[in-house]
Amino acid sequence: MRIVNLHSTAFVAAFRALGHEVLSVGIGPGCDVPLSEPLSARRFTDLLDAQGMAPDLVFWCDACQIPWVFGLETLPAVVIGYSVDQYMHPWHVPYSMAFDAVCVAQRDYLPLFEESPHCRPVKWLPLFCDPSRDRDQGLPRDVPVSFVGTLDGRVNSARKPFLQAFRTRAPLFMTTGAYAPIFGRSRLVLNQSAAGELNFRVFQAMACGAALLTEAVDNGLETLFTPDVELLTYRRGDPEDAARAALAALTDPGLEAIARAGREKTLSRHTVSARARTILALATRLAAQGAPAKRLHALSGVRRQLRKAYAMLALDEHLPLRTSDREFFLSQARF
CATH class of the missing domain: 3.40.50.2000 (Glycogen Phosphorylase B;)
Structure with missing residues (x-):
């Protein structure tokens, strides 16, 4: 499977270890394509073309950051999102309408995500450990x-x-x-x-x-x-x-x-590999069910919800955004 991973790179190594090709894009360290400014839908498509990447899966992984890549709702690939900190970021709910399925780390928040224009599924996917880092080294418990x-x-x-x-x-x-x-x-x-x-x-x-x-x-x-x-x-x-x-x-x-x-x-x-297998199996099912086509058929309704997310971000005074960033989100809220 060819995967474009957005924002958090928590799953990148696990996806690759399972035999998949991954291109990571985001503003954090370790991304294959580091970003310094928001990427519009057209520029995102141009980036994928330049990388020779026609993804089977686009995976948005919450890194407690504002969204930096736009136009996910228009992609022909399966799009899955993983919301980690939904209790801190209410914009995750309307933003998740761009996905063919949304995975939610906190079980009690699942009902908030249930309604969507294209009836995309919502799945509880708890957090996890990474055994490559999280391990008992046999040291004295002092x-x-x-x-x-x-x-x-x-x-x-x-x-x-x-x-x-x-x-x-x-x-x-x-x-x-x-x-x-x-x-x-x-x-x-x-x-x-x-x-x-x-x-x-x-x-x-x-x-x-x-x-x-x-x-x-x-x-x-x-x-x-x-x-x-x-x-x-x-x-x-x-x-x-x-x-x-x-x-x-x-x-x-x-x-x-x-x-x-x-x-x-x-x-x-509860390891990152176990969660990665769950995400990949979900992507395979969604592709077989024609989920991207269902999303594209409901695109006008999806975009109405996305505009709410972008307006919430633009108007949130607690977010440390540059004026240019707020103006960009406002422009997306009006498209």
Whole structure:
């Protein structure tokens, strides 16, 4: 299969390892075609022609960035999107109308995506680990409890006070940056989310061999993992309950068994390769069902929804956009 991957490159290596040709386009590091400005529909088509790429699949992978490539709704190839942070970006809902199917990482948000002009399917596709990076290196577990993540409060204002309160009751090493070296030395990893989502740390911590202590939330947590068997939970937003659970776990001789069970479940079912196979199988089904033709037949309705997404982006004062970017989104909202 010939695949054009847009934005996040999380799946690129997995697609290639499965034998597929991939051209990655985006503004992040490591893309085959790096972008410094938005790519209009015509320029995107010209780029594909210049690369000699007639894709079977165009895959938009959410990287917590504004869209930078336009005209996906007009393509004859299968187009699939993967929304990771839909709880932060409501524009994902109208933007997903450009896709022949949309995969959503947070299960509770599926109903928001169900209606579309071309009845495109919506699939729950939880996040994952990458075993090439997220692995147990057999180091001594000399860190009782760790947290690795952002602390500045721009996205999650509750995080810093939660961690500070936890730290007054239980041991906690917290830092930012590379998580794998810390998780590989941790007995217990503390996880806290922005909106009760199942974030990447759920999967990364367990893949690194640590026991996970995370919030008792919805979004499919207990569908994927069994509390007190494969992970530990605490009441969301309650640092006292989290500290109590951590202290009890650190004295529990069964903690290593929980860590081992969580690691085995994560590596057997929740890897980037497993998710890549799901996406590729979905693309094959959509091609066989003639999904692109259905989308093109409903193009006027699709574009009405896309205009909403572009207007939302142009008018969002919290986005750090240049004036030229806002003007570009406004022009797309009017097409």
